[in-house]
Amino acid sequence: MQNYDELVRYIEKWINGFGNVKSVTHCATRLRIQIIDPNKVNIAKLKAHKLILGAVFRGSELQLVIGPDVPKVYSIFNQQMANNGENKSKPSDGSIEKQSKPQKNVKDYAEIAVDFISGTFVPVLPILVAAGLVSAVLNIAVTFAGLSVKSGTYVVLNAVNNAGFYFLPIFLGGSAARKLGIDSMMGMFLGAILVNSSIDGVANLSFLEMSIPKTTYNTTTIPVILGVLFMSLIDKNVDKYIPKEVKFFLKPLIVILITVPVTLILLGPIGSELGNWIAAALSFMYEHLGWISVGIMGAVTPLLVMTGTNQALFPLVFAMMAKFNYDSFVMPGMLAANTAIGAAALAIFFQEKNADKKALALSSGITGVMGITEPSIFGVLINYRSAFLGAMAGGGIAGIFAGLVQLKQYAVVSPGIAAIPTFIPTDGSGLNNNFWFSIVTIAIAVICSFMFTTFFAKRTVSSKKIAKANASMKIFAPLSGNVVNLENVDDEVFSTKMMGDGIAIEPSSDMVCAPLDALIIMTTKTNHAIGLRTDSGVELLIHVGIDTVELGGKNMETLVSEGEHVKKGTPILKFNTNAIKKAGYRLITPVIVTNMNDGHDVFSQTVQDNVECGDYLYSTN
Known part of the structure; x- marks a missing residue:
């Protein structure tokens, strides 16, 4: 189970506290936080949390991609923000802190428009999803399960479906009002007025002798949004001039009495026609493209x-x-x-x-x-x-x-x-x-x-x-022979790659040469192994034979000294193959990178079965 309480505390820390939050909403997968000062948000830290799949700014809105559990995070976020008492500006009362704002360009206004549309529609989506899926279930039940359209079950489910779309202006009115920072109930009130049966789709209406165009509002979106936009202008201006002693009952009265006629006479018909134009434009695009x-x-x-x-x-x-x-x-x-x-x-x-x-x-x-x-x-x-x-x-x-x-x-x-x-x-x-x-x-x-x-x-x-x-260092064969995977070396230290990764060679010659230009950093008294370091810091170990240390240096001779810089192909060690094999020792020779912890991986190993001294063996970075 995910610790979302800890996640919210983490978010709070890197957005500079709840005091830097104007409001918060969410969609299907994103927590959308309106930030007062985006410069105080450490978005890199937010992206680093494993439960945050992505973090982006859209204007002043911080969008954190949480996934399907975002409602849980949203609930905890709101609860912790309320407990802290730091939410200085909640969208329900419209008290947004006044700040000096830079002059906006076309891109800024486009972002504001997208943010408003998103913030208005996303909260309504659960209603539409439920209503839409109920409609689908109803279709299946009627078509395949024999559900009668006259049954009570059908009537109830059909009402669920119809209500989700018929009363859409009410839902959108409340959502748009909340997004604009005014009372969401007033927005819903406007939506309810529009779908009232005495107004919705009714002809020959008038108000103060002014004709009201016949307009159908149920299932529409644009008319109520335009109405709520106008309502927010009236609300914020009326709020400045009404004395606080009478504001509670006088403000909503004035706002609704101004908003409703303007919406019915002007904004509603414009919005309805605009919706028709959009549909026509899409239809035109679809027909021609x-x-x-x-x-x-x-x-x-x-x-x-x-x-x-x-x-x-x-x-x-x-x-x-x-x-x-x-x-x-x-x-x-x-x-x-x-x-x-x-x-x-x-x-x-x-x-x-x-x-x-x-x-x-x-x-x-x-x-x-x-x-x-x-x-x-x-x-x-x-x-x-x-x-x-x-x-x-x-x-x-x-x-x-x-x-x-x-x-x-x-x-x-x-x-x-x-x-x-x-x-x-x-x-x-x-x-x-x-x-x-x-x-x-x-x-x-x-x-x-x-x-x-x-x-x-x-x-x-x-x-x-x-x-x-292409960008790597190429390691070349230090001696001729058959190529053997390191895992097949009969020595657990090498086969399990305890000391490092690389390749082994079963030698067909008795001379070890420098596999590349390098510094000799290790020799042994027993002459069975030699260590090198390249200019880029890669450390190699060439270990001649298995358990050949037991020979005490017999039949083997080191040709270089520690601290000596050698060129590729320089003889660095020789051995007597016949004598060592006669003594019962195998001469298989691991050539490994020993400081892999420093980021020197082994890759692109040779595909050849046999190599000559100086042939490509593998690469390291």
């Missing part, structure tokens, strides 16, 4: 998620859903992308040797193919170029297929294996081609992403090996 547009969405989704701009697509999705009752552009593209991202992480699981990294790749990969991709992106893809490219390739290819077959998703649920039922049409037609096309899309995404990631990973490993070999 066709399957390519869905393929592009499938390919670029990892980049959108990494930058947080994927949340800005929700208005587009809702516009499509409101007009057509399905989405054939964004969500199908993301189905391809999400499953490709998860598959790429799973491919890394099979490529990676490190146990911790394998565990991360496996867990985030499974989560990814289910539809939640942040752990895969920030925990795996961002660290493996091969996985990122593989996911983009797999998502793009599967997205093209989804576009070609005009795949449609009928509920707003994060696309993935868990969302497959949402590709069943809501008209009761059952498992038509659209459902099976969603399965094929997932299969294409997973297979292509896995294959491309594996291919790119192997190319990366090969390139790294080549680069490492």
Whole structure:
């Protein structure tokens, strides 16, 4: 079980305390903290914690990728922040500390817009996911389980589904108000007014002799958001002038009496028309770019998620859903992308040797193919170029297929294996081609992403090996003979690599030469071994024979002295092969790197069975 209390204390420390926090929210996998002074945040320390899969700033918002357990972290964070009493500015009352702010550019305003859209829609997603999946379950029950549409069970489940979308303006109104720092209840109040049956879709309305255009507000998103934006302007200005003695009852009255008419007469119709334009624009793009547009969405989704701009697509999705009752552009593209991202992480699981990294790749990969991709992106893809490219390739290819077959998703649920039922049409037609096309899309995404990631990973490993070999020090054979793996040497000290790694040679000559330019750092009175150090600090041991120390130096002669610098190929030791073998000793000679703890690994060993003195033996760094 993870210690999230400790994690929150760790976060508190490296964000410079709760006093540096304006507000905190969360999405499916990210803890989103509005920071007062980003310069006081040590993002490198935050990234170093094993439970934090990634940390990025979006303007003044710090996004910490936690994974599916982020609601637990969010709850503990809020509790500890409340206990400390340091949250000087909570979004519910709008009291945000005034600070001198630098002049903003276009990029800053774009980040603010994305942050507002994300902060407004993300808290509402659990409602939409639940309602969407209930709709899918209902379709399955009616089509395959014989559930009657007149039964009480159907009525209840259908109400759950309808309420999630019909009352969407209420949920979004509260969420948008909270994000803007005003009373969330007032935002919900505005949403409830818009979906009231005496206003929603009613013609021939007027207010103070001013005509109110007929507008349908249920299931819409943009009208209530525009209304709440206007409400926040009124709220903050009215707050300045109303005496505190009468503010409690007078402020909400003035705010709602100003906001409602302006929203109904102007902002609501504009928002509704804007939603129609967005749907029309997407439809136009889909009609003219066709399957390519869905393929592009499938390919670029990892980049959108990494930058947080994927949340800005929700208005587009809702516009499509409101007009057509399905989405054939964004969500199908993301189905391809999400499953490709998860598959790429799973491919890394099979490529990676490190146990911790394998565990991360496996867990985030499974989560990814289910539809939640942040752990895969920030925990795996961002660290493996091969996985990122593989996911983009797999998502793009599967997205093209989804576009070609005009795949449609009928509920707003994060696309993935868990969302497959949402590709069943809501008209009761059952498992038509659209459902099976969603399965094929997932299969294409997973297979292509896995294959491309594996291919790119192997190319990366090969390139790294080549680069490492080119930049490495080459060790050459100090004597001629047959090459023997160190593990096969009949001496546990060498075979278990207690002293170091390398290769052994069964000699066919009786002369040992310097394997490269080096300093002689060790000789023995028994003449059976010699140590060398290269200019780069690599230390080598050449040990002639097994247990030949027992000969006491007989039939062996050291030709150099300690402290002497020798060139490659210089004779440094000789021995009498026949005499030593006659005495019952083997002459197999390990040539090993002894200071591997200093980072000198042995790799790229020769593939030859026999070497001559001076031939390539292995490399070290």
